[in-house]
Amino acid sequence: MQTRSRHLDDFYVAGVRYWDAALVINKLKAGKKLTLVAEPDNPFDPNAVAIYRKGVKLGYVPRVRNSLVAQLLAFGHDNVVECRILKVDRKAETYEQIHVGLYLTDRRASTSGETSGYKIKIEATLADSPESGLEEAGQ
DSSP: OOOOEEEEEEEEOBTGGGTTHHHHGGGOOTTOEEEEEEOTTOSSOTTOEEEEETTEEEEEOOGGGOHHHHHHHHTTOTTTEEEEEEEEOTTSOGGGSEEEEEEEEOOOBOTTSOBOOOOOOOOOOOTTSTTTOOOOTTO
């Protein structure tokens, strides 16, 4: 069962000419998932988000579009956003060779494929339990 998702954005991968996309461009196919990796220590852009396919760095999310993705990754929400190849044009200029899409992954679906609604985990300690060490006000 494939997880449903919602389109957020699409763009051409930035910086393709500076990384190793040329080594794998013949293997890239539309629909394939890519890996997003935040680079907060990048000297040119603290919101830099690199794009990889099977360990090979293809380039980056363009600077004008990386802020939201960088924040999601920084706060550990890497399973919320998915990047997929939309189109590969080997004959195009390098800055237009790899067109990708960003998708918001719908995590509401259960393993059986049924939508179970939102789930919230709540942990609480009862104030009047002997283990809590708390007493009710006025006692």
